[in-house]
Amino acid sequence: MSVNEQVRHFAQHPQAALQKYHLSVPQGIFRICPYCQQKYYFRSFGKYQVCPDCGYGLRVSAHQRLKMLTKKTVEWDTDLTTTDPLAFPNYLQKVQQAQAKTKLKDAVWTGQARIAHHEVALGIMDPTFIMGSLGTANGERLTRLFEKATIQELPVILLCASGGARMQEGILSLMQMAKISQAVTQHRQAGLFYLSILMDPTTGGVTASFATQADVIWAEPHALIGFAGQRVIEQTMNKALPPDFQSAEKAYERGFIDAIVPRPQQSVALEQMLSIMAATRWTGDCHE
Amino acid sequence: MSEEQVKQIMAGARSETKADLRLLIAHLFDDWVECHGDRVSGDDAAIITGWARLSNRAVAVIATNKGQELQERLQTHFGSPTPTGYRKALHMMQTAANLKIPILTLINTPGAYPGADAEKAGQGQTIAQNLSTMLQLPVPILAIIIGEAGSGGALALACADRVWMFAQSMYTVLSPEGFASIMYKDAHQAEKAAQLMHIEPHWLLEHQVVEAVLPESWLKDDLQFFKSKILQQLQEFDQLSLSNLLQQRQQRFRKF
Numbered sequence: 001m002s003v004n005e006q007v008r009h010f011a012q013h014p015q016a017a018l019q020k021y022h023l024s025v026p027q028g029i030f031r032i033c034p035y036c037q038q039k040y041y042f043r044s045f046g047k048y049q050v051c052p053d054c055g056y057g058l059r060v061s062a063h064q065r066l067k068m069l070t071k072k073t074v075e076w077d078t079d080l081t082t083t084d085p086l087a088f089p090n091y092l093q094k095v096q097q098a099q100a101k102t103k104l105k106d107a108v109w110t111g112q113a114r115i116a117h118h119e120v121a122l123g124i125m126d127p128t129f130i131m132g133s134l135g136t137a138n139g140e141r142l143t144r145l146f147e148k149a150t151i152q153e154l155p156v157i158l159l160c161a162s163g164g165a166r167m168q169e170g171i172l173s174l175m176q177m178a179k180i181s182q183a184v185t186q187h188r189q190a191g192l193f194y195l196s197i198l199m200d201p202t203t204g205g206v207t208a209s210f211a212t213q214a215d216v217i218w219a220e221p222h223a224l225i226g227f228a229g230q231r232v233i234e235q236t237m238n239k240a241l242p243p244d245f246q247s248a249e250k251a252y253e254r255g256f257i258d259a260i261v262p263r264p265q266q267s268v269a270l271e272q273m274l275s276i277m278a279a280t281r282w283t284g285d286c287h288e
Numbered sequence: 289m290s291e292e293q294v295k296q297i298m299a300g301a302r303s304e305t306k307a308d309l310r311l312l313i314a315h316l317f318d319d320w321v322e323c324h325g326d327r328v329s330g331d332d333a334a335i336i337t338g339w340a341r342l343s344n345r346a347v348a349v350i351a352t353n354k355g356q357e358l359q360e361r362l363q364t365h366f367g368s369p370t371p372t373g374y375r376k377a378l379h380m381m382q383t384a385a386n387l388k389i390p391i392l393t394l395i396n397t398p399g400a401y402p403g404a405d406a407e408k409a410g411q412g413q414t415i416a417q418n419l420s421t422m423l424q425l426p427v428p429i430l431a432i433i434i435g436e437a438g439s440g441g442a443l444a445l446a447c448a449d450r451v452w453m454f455a456q457s458m459y460t461v462l463s464p465e466g467f468a469s470i471m472y473k474d475a476h477q478a479e480k481a482a483q484l485m486h487i488e489p490h491w492l493l494e495h496q497v498v499e500a501v502l503p504e505s506w507l508k509d510d511l512q513f514f515k516s517k518i519l520q521q522l523q524e525f526d527q528l529s530l531s532n533l534l535q536q537r538q539q540r541f542r543k544f
Contacts, residue, residue, distance in 0.1 A: 255325030279346040
């Protein structure tokens with residue numbers, strides 16, 4: 001093996017290099033992209049936590065995701081916390097762990113934010129909080145986001161990431177889908193703009209309600225987007241699914257989303273979108 | 289009209305330089321965000337939809353696309369939309385109506401795609417749906433014919449409050465080739481057919497099929513005239529109330 005070949009070999013197989021040279025490297029210095037399975041030095045995922053090879057955006061907490069978008073924010077409805085309506089075994093314990101980890105009361109951050117000189121109502125779901133699942137507390141917070149946006153005449157930008165309804169809250173979780181949809185409809189009837197960005201994963205009841213009710217729907221590359229989960233389909237139908245069956249790319253091909261916008265390009269795209277929506281619209285109907 | 293003039297209009301309407309509406313969009317607007325997909329079945333490359341800012345005005349843009357390279361031309365069926373394309377346009381129109389954003393359609397299509405798959409997917413019904421929705425749509429619609437505008441496939445984007453066309457463009461009941469194949473059973477007699485069909489824009493202006501004929505130079509060197517003409521029209525629309533707008537749109541088509 002020539003020196004060049006050795007270097008290339010070790011660059012591609014960092015673990016082999018470590019073993020060969022008995023280097024002691026701290027844990028977590030290399031990360032594996034969950035989508036393309038390539039290993040990279042953790043810093044190469046960069047500010048936006050995006051795989052340098054395939055462009056997949058890592059699942060990050062809502063606070064981390066918020067920092068990528070803007071610093072000028074006012075948080076709303078911080079007092080809403082999760083209850084345990086079904087007295088579900090170990091549920092509150094699980095919630096407390098998630099709260100400590102994410103510094104959120106439940107799986108969404110909402111508030112008013114300034115993005116590229118435009119005031120918006122912003123929501124960011126947190127896939128690290130019990131898979132971003134939709135329960136009564138974050139359902140209420142999302143509903144209030146749309147209601148406040150309607151009153152204050154703000155556009156809504158919502159970054160979705162959720163495994164779907166929260167099983168531990170049963171039917172009350174299902175009702176959140178209808179409750180939030182109502183608030184989205186009122187926001188639309190007021191002629192206000194709503195954009196959703198589907199992150200990895202967006203599935204179940206979230207896909208089947210507010211995530212896909214937006215005027216414009218963007219998705220991040222290789223994000224899982226679907227309704228029924230892969231395991232549910234496979235175990236119910238006894239049929240294996242092709243890989244990438246529910247990817248952002250497939251959703252784009254099938255016409256369900258407007259564009260795939262990678263994280264590093266989102267600021268520019270958002271700036272253009274918001275400046276269009278802030279421009280003068282048809283004022284004729286004000287005559288009546 | 290002489291055969292020479294007919295030939296000139298047909299060549300002008302179908303010229304290569306007019307095929308690239310994407311380039312026109314890039315030059316015309318200050319901000320542009322494209323949207324794909326009809327939210328039902330797919331994305332048709334023959335229809336471009338998106339949100340745009342023209343100076344201080346927001347507009348929803350729906351344009352046909354003939355494509356540049358061979359592959360894109362095959363994908364777009366040489367600018368002939370499929371039912372997916374018309375649904376994509378319809379989705380854009382409905383969203384624009386919710387947001388009270390005026391609609392601008394840029395048309396350069398020989399007509400709806402006459403394929404077996406398109407028939408199976410309900411080409412006729414999707415066009416019909418577009419017509420009835422457009423005639424009731426609670427925002428102003430401005431349609432501009434850039435090159436060809438053939439048949440129901442063009443009307444599905446042109447049930448508008450104002451329809452303009454360029455001096456070398458044509459708006460016809462169907463393509464001259466189609467007309468010739470029906471009337472003479474020979475598609476090669478397209479020019480003879482075009483002469484009978486009155487494809488000249490001034491005839492259409494006289495018969496109030498269109499409201500204005502724009503000079504060709506506005507597409508290239510004098511783009512700012514084109515821009516300001518559109519902006520002026522948007523301001524004119526602001527003077528109308530919703531009921532006036534819909535009433536005038538109805539009268540516009542009732543008179544034929």
